[in-house]
Amino acid sequence: MLPKALIAASLKPIMLSLLAERDMYGYEITQRVQTLSEGKIRWAASKLYPVLHDLENRGLVASFWQPSESGPARKYYRLTVKGQGALEKTKQDWLDLNQILVKLWGPDLSLAPSM
Amino acid sequence: MLPKALIAASLKPIMLSLLAERDMYGYEITQRVQTLSEGKIRWAASKLYPVLHDLENRGLVASFWQPSESGPARKYYRLTVKGQGALEKTKQDWLDLNQILVKLWGPDLSLAPSM
């Protein structure tokens, strides 16, 4: 597991990025982020839903219910145009911070995918 | 200014990195991080000192007073061997998170220094 502060900092960037790929429902998001991070990040429901509701209140995502073939109904979230803008802003903030860390750690900390 | 969550996440990594370069006193650290980040990060005294004291309590830094030629005495902080270990751990956490973001954003977000 990553430290709390890193998980908090990456919450919105990752959530917006996942929704940029496709519409997803809450529970699906928690599973996906766990797989994607190889268990390094886990989002409990009590962390996820307040953020989703906040994003919705701010117009960055829209939601709609959809029945499931196997289980309770699902509430899907879709990134709005405004949300796409917020994602770009978020990416830029992350790059700004990485530039600061590069000054301290050098460029060896490549963001290129590992082999 | 970077968002609060990113500033919080980078606080300890940056602080340990600065102290790895050389011994510094609190006020100097606040000035240095502001310059280094081109104003994107500002640490108020009320943010800085609780963290420094916590790092000291956990044995990651040691402190000693030194008179100043021009002003009040300064309390210098020095990274301990244990603190160097913590810095390495912190760097690795950051890289782990960057790897996750690379999966979402692609490798174009190079960490190489800008021209």
Added chain:
DNA sequence: GTGGCTATATCAAAGTCTGATATAGTCTAT
């Protein structure tokens, strides 16, 4: 009809953060 999984949601208690404030030494200008 119990247990496990899926699925959304809330809340109170715990934990964290930070603007305001206190203290104090040096320097410059008046």
Added chain:
DNA sequence: ATAGACTATATCAGACTTTGATATAGCCAC
């Protein structure tokens, strides 16, 4: 001599944020 600006460390109460526990409920297998 003293007011204002800057340097320097430090604390704290009130504000803010986080999260484990809990509630509700549908589906499936035994």
